[in-house]
Amino acid sequence: MSMNRRQFLRGTLATGAAGVAGHMGLGLGASPAFGAVHDARGEGTHELFKKFKGNVVLLPGKYSGTVSALDLSAPETLAWYNYGLDGMDMPIPHHIAAMPSADPYKSFDFYQTMQPPGAPYVNENSPEWRDRGDFKMYKMRYDGSGQQNRISVVSDVSEATGMGLGVHVSIGVGQNANKYVAYADGQKDMVLITDLGDDPKIVKAFKCDYDPVSRQLHVSHIFPDSSTGKFDLLGRKGMKTSHEAMLGEELMPADPTAVFVDAWTWHPELPLGAILIRRLGCCVIVNTETWEPVALLSTAKGSPDTFPEVKQKGSTWTYSVPSVLTPLHEAGFTPSGEYFLACNNVLQNNIAVFRSTDPDPLKWKKEAFVEGFGRKYLPLHMGNVPDSRWVFFTIWARKPNNGYICKVDPKTWKVVAQWDTGPDPHTCDCTVDGKYITTVYSGHQAGQSGLVVINADTDEIVARLPSPAGHHDHVVVPESWEGLKSSRSTSV
Amino acid sequence: MTENTEKRARTLIGAAKRRSGVFGAATFAGLLAFSLSQPALSAQEEGAFPTADEVGGDVFPDGLKAGDPFPTDIELYDANGKPVELAEQLDGKRSVLALFISAVPASVGELKALEKAVDTNSAQLLFLNTDQVGTALLGGDKIKETARTLRVIKHEEGLKSPMFVAPNNVFAPNGLSNRLGIRGLPTVVVVKADGTVENVFVGSQDWNKRKI
Secondary structure, eight states: OOOOHHHHHHHHHHTTSSSHHHHHHHOSSOOSSSSSOOOOTTSTTHHHHGGGTTOEEEEEBTTTOEEEEEETTTTEEEEEEEGGGGTOSSOOEEEEEEOOOSOTTTEEEEEEEEOOSSOTTTOOOSGGGTTSSOOEEEEEEEEOSSSSOEEEEEEEHHHHHTBOOOSOEEEOOGGGTTTEEEEEETTTTEEEEEESSSSOOEEEEEEEEEETTTTEEEEEEOOOOTTTSSOSBOTTTTOSSSSOOOTTGGGSOBOTTOOOEEEEEEOSSSSEEEEEETTTTEEEEEETTTTEEEEEEEOSTTSOSEEOEEEEETTEEEEEOOOOSOOEEEEEEOTTSSEEEEEEOSSSOEEEEEEOOSSSGGGOOEEEEEOOOTTTOEEEEEEEOTTOSOEEEEEEOOTTOOOEEEEEETTTTEEEEEEOOSSSEEEEEEOTTSSEEEEEEOHHHHSSOEEEEEETTTOOEEEEEEOOSOBSOOEEOOSSTTGGGGSBTTBO | OOHHHHHHHHHHHHHHHHHHSOOOHHHHHHHHHHHHHSOOOOTTSTTOOOOGGGGTSSSSOOOOOTTSBOOOOSOOEETTSOBOOHHHHHTTSOEEEEEEOTTOHHHHHHHHHHHHHSOTTTOEEEEEEOSOOOOTTTOOOHHHHHHHHHHHHHHHHTOOSOEEEOOOOTTSTTSHHHHHTOOBSSEEEEEOTTSBEEEEEESOOOTTTOOO
């Protein structure tokens, strides 16, 4: 039986080396095990948090302009970085994805997107705010190998590619593991795929446009300038609307071509990825060997499983979208790859369940719907556990309602537990052992906020940590490429 | 499912069949079943979202068309944030109402071109910002802030036509965009002197070729 470093560390702490005696033996100063990690043994909260050893949680602070790495087992912040240090006025760290690391206390890389202030909740579109903030993607690195932990910028992906996108980021798994990272943006309706290098290279880029007259969706490959090798889409260039549609705001009037692309999620087994299109309630399934769209799933209840391709001309694929019965927000795969789940919201609040095992996505069928959310609660984000025994969802609500987190049984597609974790809940993730669910809430960017940890099986809330940073996302650093399948890859 | 929604669903199915040839009878049955399952809550209930039934059965409803009366009872403010009546602004004149949103660059960019395209001897041109700017970080009165934004846009773009704030609430079934069926901006509505819609233009147009 093999044991990785993280399992070894957990085992060590659980077998007598831990405890007061061990702590006393260490004396004052840094633990010998890690360069700059607090040793909480002997402290009153140690018994409560020690079970989280091995879990480092990345927390982007949407309104603090920071990203921090939290050792959930101490708990303490290992390191933090303010993106204002990179020269940005009003930085808004938005979404995040972490590369796998066998020892996250020592080192790991992660990707971060940035969004300008005309963002959900804020919508500061008044003149003074129009030029603040920026669309950015960064590759970042945590270094815990010395006496001073650090988070630093490895590369400005937007500058390297000439394209600035500000919403979800996801890292390839399965057949796409250790190859690609995908960025998306709903103000520009674009997706960019790059390699994972420190000097990132463009692999493929997509743009989506709706024609409201013909009711057709155009999905196009877009190409960098041949002379520079880069796009000319930095900052606000290419922006269709100056603020991202607020949650549930898919009905808002916008540029007629706007479809609000939100994310790319990766199939864990097949060479496929999905472009999530909020406003059309659709997902473009793309073959990641050819990067060609192969199906357009329609996720609404009462709509067909797929909408037909009507033509392909050059690098543009055109689909007929004759009706849109509801928008969606996020959609993703279970780690087994057996199901593709789509969070329909606003006009229908349900979760569509497609079986996604067939290599031909045109054969994927909606088999069930998770229902019962009423008209005040929107299925929003999706969280997985490694063995796919449960699926977790964030169910968001407008003020004065809090929203909640729910657990769904994939055998019955029924909600079997739910938690009012606090106002304005956002993403779910799981600890590396799959035993606990982590989730953040931001108090509508000003009020009650923090991080909550839930036992995935007993349904007990086992920890609650405060945070003033207004978290819109978070991620637990996965321990392996297999572990990434239940992180920011298959779902967002 | 109300009569309107059922009619809308049947229209969609028919349109879908014509367009794609893949929409089956099961689709309508599914839509019917879904609509019947919706709780009959008050649309005004705090924090509620509209149902499909309340906004025309589709994310992209048909919207206003020629011959429809243009509603004059919409909430409206002038560029100083003072409440005004649309009926008084229309004043029984043929009018071109350019509905735009300050958050959409293409929408703002359309206004200057429209001033060149509209013959003001045959119609008056009014700009309606169908949204409000956010005040979440700095606070303040949304109408006044939006009116101030209009004045900045007017100055920056060198516009001469009257500008108004027409507040919209996408979450309310009777919100302006849901009521008019508007999803794309700019939407330009030509209103006849008798108050009925003469023509509707959705999205950016080549106003060098198209005159009003």
